[in-house]
Amino acid sequence: MDFWRAILALVRRKYVGLPIVGLAVVLAATAYLLTPAHYMSSATMVLTTPTSGGTLSQDPNKPTGLTNPLLNFDEGLMTTSAILIQALNTPQVAAELGTADGPTTLVVNDGSSNPNLLGVRGPFVYLEGESTSAVQARAVVLRAQQRVRDELLSRQKALNAPPITYITLVDVVPPSTPELKRATQLQLAGAAVVLTVLLGLAGAYTAERLLAARRRRRNDEEPVEPGDGPEPPEPDAVVDPSTVRFAPVARKGTNGTAVPEQVRTQSVHR
Numbered sequence: 001m002d003f004w005r006a007i008l009a010l011v012r013r014k015y016v017g018l019p020i021v022g023l024a025v026v027l028a029a030t031a032y033l034l035t036p037a038h039y040m041s042s043a044t045m046v047l048t049t050p051t052s053g054g055t056l057s058q059d060p061n062k063p064t065g066l067t068n069p070l071l072n073f074d075e076g077l078m079t080t081s082a083i084l085i086q087a088l089n090t091p092q093v094a095a096e097l098g099t100a101d102g103p104t105t106l107v108v109n110d111g112s113s114n115p116n117l118l119g120v121r122g123p124f125v126y127l128e129g130e131s132t133s134a135v136q137a138r139a140v141v142l143r144a145q146q147r148v149r150d151e152l153l154s155r156q157k158a159l160n161a162p163p164i165t166y167i168t169l170v171d172v173v174p175p176s177t178p179e180l181k182r183a184t185q186l187q188l189a190g191a192a193v194v195l196t197v198l199l200g201l202a203g204a205y206t207a208e209r210l211l212a213a214r215r216r217r218r219n220d221e222e223p224v225e226p227g228d229g230p231e232p233p234e235p236d237a238v239v240d241p242s243t244v245r246f247a248p249v250a251r252k253g254t255n256g257t258a259v260p261e262q263v264r265t266q267s268v269h270r
Contacts, residue, residue: 006205006208010201010204010205010208011201016200016204019200020196020197020200020201020204021197023196023200024192024193024196024197024200025193027192027193027196028189028190028192028193028196029189030192031185031188031189031191031192032185032186032188032189035184035185035188036103036132037132037180037181037182037185038103038130038131038132038137038180038181038182038183038184039130039131039132039133039134039136039137039178039179039180039181040128040129040130040137040178040179040181041128041129041130041134041137041138041140041141041175041176041177041178041179042114042126042127042128042129042141042173042175042176043126043127043141043144043145043171043173043174043175043176044111044114044117044124044125044126044127044171044172044173045124045125045126045127045145045148045169045170045171045172046122046123046124046125046169046170046172047077047080047081047123047125047152047167047168047169047170048069048070048072048073048077048167048168048169048170049067049069049072049077049165049167050069050164050165050166050168051066051067051068051069052066052067052164052165053067053072053165073122073123077123077167078121078122078123080123080152080167081110081123081124081125082110083155084125084148084151084152085108085109085110085125087151088108088144088147088148088151089108093147094106096147097140097143097144097147098140098143099129099140103131103132103133103136104129104130104131104132104133104136104137104140105129105130105131106127106128106129106130106140106141106144107126107127107128107129107130108125108126108127108128108144108148109126110124110125110126111124111126112126113126113128114126114128124172125148125169127141127144127145127148127175128141129141129144130181134178134180135178137178138175138176138177138178141175142175145169145171145175148169149169152167152168152169153166
């Protein structure tokens with residue numbers, strides 16, 4: 001409790017509270033202005049099978065039946081989407097797309113970072129590009145889309161899959177127009193405010209304690225001047241019996257008349 005009372009007392013002081021608040025505002029504004037704004041663009045794709053399915057009939061007289069690709073999402077497509085996502089999250093692909101270093105980043109997953117796809121299971125490939133440039137944010141998504149399609153085609157060719165059974169990628173949401181994101185700027189500005197206030201109050205509290213300790217030490221070291229301290233107590237009085245005298249005084253009797261009486265007085269030796 002004493003600590004918080006001291007902090008509140010420091011905050012109420014104009015030469016402590018106001019400078020800390022002013023410095024916090026200046027640093028927050030500086031952090032906000034110096035942090036570059038970020039732009040984000042995203043795209044969502046889904047894997048689909050051809051209308052003839054994933055098998056090819058060996059008998060031309062008995063062709064396979066036709067199906068609706070949107071009604072034919074099986075575990076095989078989920079596995080293929082996982083393979084593609086893993087392939088695009090390698091350092092080699094990041095260097096190829098220009099996201100290994102620099103302000104441009106790329107997120108590739110199955111839509112787990114997209115709030116619109118939460119709770120939906122499917123062979124999705126979600127791409128999210130972010131950069132300090134709106135053009136670069138959308139360009140990296142376009143490059144990643146083409147890289148996913150090339151990866152899917154090359155893997156199917158490598159497995160000698162019949163071309164008529166090739167899986168294709170369909171855009172669910174094409175690359176979006178880059179949106180301005182200020183989350184990083186706001187986070188840094190908030191961090192600057194919190195740190196400035198905490199460090200400022202901690203420094204003021206420490207300085208106050210040091211000054212109080214110095215004042216107490218100075219008071220303890222100051223010499224005491226003669227006469228400044230309390231007067232020593234008087235010694236007990238000593239009565240000399242030879243100096244005892246009696247003096248007459250008047251007191252009232254029972255009938256109200258004054259009656260003389262001897263009262264002893266004494267001389268006191270110290």
